[in-house]
Amino acid sequence: MNHVLVRGRGRVVRRGLAYDQTGLMIAIVVMCLVISWKTPYFFDTGNFSNLGVAISYGGIMAAGFTLVMICGGLDLSISSVAALSGQALAFGLTHGWSTAVAIAFALAIAAACGAFNALLMVGIGINAIVGTIATQFLFRGLAYAWGGGGAASTAIADATVSNLANGKWLGVPVPTYIMLSVFLAIGFTYRFTRFGSNVTSVGSNRVAARRAGIRVGFTMGAAYVVCSLCAGLSGVLLVGLNGGSVPGAAIGIELTVLAALVIGGTSLSGGTGSVFGALLGVFALGVLANGLNLLGVSPFLKVASVGAALLLAISIDSIRQRRRAYRDE
Amino acid sequence: MSSEPILEGRGLSKHYGPVVALNNVDFAVYPGEVVALVGDNGAGKSTLVKILAGAVLPDSGTIFFSGERAAIHNPHDARARGIETVYQDLALVSARDTTANMFLGRELVYGGALRPLAIERRRAMVQFTEERLAELGIELPDVKGLPIDRLSGGQRQAVAVARATAWATKVLFMDEPTAALGVQQTEAVLELTRRVAAKGIGVVLITHIMPHVMEVADRLVVLRHGRKVADLPSAGVTTDDLVRLIVGFDPAEDHLAERAASQPDKIGGA
Numbered sequence: 001m002n003h004v005l006v007r008g009r010g011r012v013v014r015r016g017l018a019y020d021q022t023g024l025m026i027a028i029v030v031m032c033l034v035i036s037w038k039t040p041y042f043f044d045t046g047n048f049s050n051l052g053v054a055i056s057y058g059g060i061m062a063a064g065f066t067l068v069m070i071c072g073g074l075d076l077s078i079s080s081v082a083a084l085s086g087q088a089l090a091f092g093l094t095h096g097w098s099t100a101v102a103i104a105f106a107l108a109i110a111a112a113c114g115a116f117n118a119l120l121m122v123g124i125g126i127n128a129i130v131g132t133i134a135t136q137f138l139f140r141g142l143a144y145a146w147g148g149g150g151a152a153s154t155a156i157a158d159a160t161v162s163n164l165a166n167g168k169w170l171g172v173p174v175p176t177y178i179m180l181s182v183f184l185a186i187g188f189t190y191r192f193t194r195f196g197s198n199v200t201s202v203g204s205n206r207v208a209a210r211r212a213g214i215r216v217g218f219t220m221g222a223a224y225v226v227c228s229l230c231a232g233l234s235g236v237l238l239v240g241l242n243g244g245s246v247p248g249a250a251i252g253i254e255l256t257v258l259a260a261l262v263i264g265g266t267s268l269s270g271g272t273g274s275v276f277g278a279l280l281g282v283f284a285l286g287v288l289a290n291g292l293n294l295l296g297v298s299p300f301l302k303v304a305s306v307g308a309a310l311l312l313a314i315s316i317d318s319i320r321q322r323r324r325a326y327r328d329e
Numbered sequence: 330m331s332s333e334p335i336l337e338g339r340g341l342s343k344h345y346g347p348v349v350a351l352n353n354v355d356f357a358v359y360p361g362e363v364v365a366l367v368g369d370n371g372a373g374k375s376t377l378v379k380i381l382a383g384a385v386l387p388d389s390g391t392i393f394f395s396g397e398r399a400a401i402h403n404p405h406d407a408r409a410r411g412i413e414t415v416y417q418d419l420a421l422v423s424a425r426d427t428t429a430n431m432f433l434g435r436e437l438v439y440g441g442a443l444r445p446l447a448i449e450r451r452r453a454m455v456q457f458t459e460e461r462l463a464e465l466g467i468e469l470p471d472v473k474g475l476p477i478d479r480l481s482g483g484q485r486q487a488v489a490v491a492r493a494t495a496w497a498t499k500v501l502f503m504d505e506p507t508a509a510l511g512v513q514q515t516e517a518v519l520e521l522t523r524r525v526a527a528k529g530i531g532v533v534l535i536t537h538i539m540p541h542v543m544e545v546a547d548r549l550v551v552l553r554h555g556r557k558v559a560d561l562p563s564a565g566v567t568t569d570d571l572v573r574l575i576v577g578f579d580p581a582e583d584h585l586a587e588r589a590a591s592q593p594d595k596i597g598g599a
Binding site (some may be wrong): 005017046189192193194195197198200201204205207208210211212213214222271272 | 364404405408410416418420421422423424425432433435436444445446447448449451476493494
C-alpha cells in the first residue's frame with residue numbers, strides 16, 4: 001500500500017514539557033545553593049543524616065500514593081493508617097509478641113485499611129477526596145481509642161524497631177535505605193510489569209481499559225492496598241523514631257506527600273505520573289523544610305510553606321491540564 | 330465467501346427504558362465479506378455492534394459463533410474469539426504510547442501470561458507495533474515513549490484501526506472508522522477493510538457516507554427504528570436506492586410532495 005496514512009513530527013519537540021523533571025532538579029540545586037550560602041550547617045554530614053531521616057517517612061508513603069494517584073484515585077487517609085499501624089505494633093509488642101509478628105500484624109492492619117478504602121472508593125465508587133477524608137477520621141479515631149483512649153502514647157523499647165528507625169549503615173540512616181528500597185520496588189513494578197501498565201491505563205481511560213479486558217477494580221484496589229501498606233511501614237518506623245506509639249502521629253503529612261507527588265509530575269486527575277519524580281518531589285520539600293529550619297524560620301511559617309508548595313504544585317498541574325486540553329482541540 | 334456465518338445474532342432486542350434501540354433483529358457476518366451496516370441516527374447500528382462485540386448485553390436473542398451458541402457477555406468473550414472492534418470513541422488510553430495501546434490488555438510478558446506482576450517484553454512489543462504500522466503504511470513520529478494524546482486525531486484513528494486489524498482473526502467491527510480522517514487516510518482505511526476481508530475475516534462497516542458503502546461493501550444491511558428493513562447484495566444497488574431504504578420513503582418525491590401539500594406556504598415562501 002502506497003498511501004501514507006499519517007504524517008507529523010511537529011509536536012515531538014514539546015513532548016518533554018509535561019513529564020520532565022529537569023525543572024525540579026534545577027530548583028533543588030538552587031535551593032541547596034541558597035541555603036548553604038546563608039548557613040554553614042547545610043552541607044554537614046549530621047544535617048544530611050537528619051534530612052535523610054526526615055524525608056523517609058513521607059517518602060515511603062509517597063511511593064505507594066503514586067500508584068493510587070496514577071490510577072485516578074486519591075488517598076488522604078495515609079497519615080491515620082500510619083498512626084493506626086503504630087498502635088497495632090505497640091499492641092503486639094506490649095502483649096509479648098515477637099518483633100517480627102508484631103510488625104507483620106501492624107502491616108496487616110494497614111493492608112486491611114487499604115482494602116477498606118478500596119471497598120469504598122472502588123467497590124461502591126465514593127468520591128475519593130471525601131471518602132478518604134472520612135476514613136482518615138475513622139482510622140485516626142480508632143488509633144486514639146486503641147491505646148486506651150486519649151492522646152496517651154505507649155512507650156516501646158524494642159531494640160529492632162528502634163534500630164530500624166534510628167540505626168545507620170555506612171553513615172546513612174536505615175530509614176533512608178528502606179525508603180529507597182520501597183521506591184525501587186514500586187518504580188520497577190510501575191515501569192516494567194503488566195500491573196504497572198494497567199495502573200496507567202486505568203487512570204488514563206477507564207472505559208478503554210475495561211473494554212480491553214483489564215481488571216479495573218482489581219488494579220485500583222491493589223493500588224489502595226499497596227498505598228496503605230507503605231503508610232503502615234512508615235507507621236512502624238515512626239514508633240521507632242518516637243520511642244513509642246503516638247496515636248496523634250503523622251497528622252497532616254498526607255498533604256505534604258500529595259504536594260511532593262504533584263511537584264514530581266504526577267497528575268491529580270490520574271493517568272500520568274512518575275515514581276522517580278515523586279522521590280525528587282519528596283527530596284525537594286525535605287530540603288525546603290530543612291533549610292527553613294536551619295535559617296531559624298518560625299515553625300508556623302513552615303506550615304505555611306507546605307500550603308504554599310501544595311498550591312504551587314496544583315497550579316502547575318492545572319496549567320499542564322489546560323495545555324493538554326488545548327492540544328486535543 | 331463461505332456459506333456458514335462466522336458470527337450471527339438471532340432475534341436481538343434491546344430497550345433503553347421506553348426507547349426500543351433494537352427490535353428482533355437477525356444479523357449475520359460471513360467470513361471474507363464486507364457488510365455495510367447503514368441506517369439513520371438512532372436506527373440501532375451501534376447497539377447491534379456493541380451487542381455482538383460483547384460491550385452491551387441484549388434483552389433477548391441469541392448469538393452464534395461458528396454455528397454454535399456462544400455466550401458473549403463482555404468484551405473479553407468477544408476478543409477471545411477473534412472479534413475486534415474499532416469504537417466510535419476510539420477506546421485509546423491517551424496517556425500511553427502507541428505500543429502500549431496496541432497491546433492494551435494483552436501485553437507480551439516473560440513467564441506466565443496471567444500473572445499481573447509479570448515483566449513486559451517491551452522490545453518485542455515495539456517491534457510488533459512497528460511492523461503492523463509499516464504493513465498498513467502508517468507513519469507515526471514514534472511508537473514508543475510518545476503518549477497518544479500528542480498525536481493528531483487522524484493518527485489516533487490510525488492506531489485504533491491498526492490495533493483492531495492486528496488482533497481480529499474472525500470478525501472486525503468498524504464503527505465510523507473514517508470519521509476523523511482526511512480524504513487520503515479515508516481511502517487507505519477503505520482499502521484496508523478490503524484487505525482484511527481478503528484474509529477471510531468478516532468485516533462489518535458502519536458509516537454514514539454512501540459512496541464508501543458502494544465502494545467497499547459486498548452486502549448491505551439497513552436498519553430503521555431498530556428493525557432490519559433490508560439485507561441484500563450491494564451489486565446493482567444505487568445510492569438513491571440506499572437512501573430510500575434508510576429513510577423509508579423516496580425523499581425526492583414523497584417527502585416533498587407530502588410537505589408541499591400540508592405546508593404550501595413554507596415551501597413556496599423559501
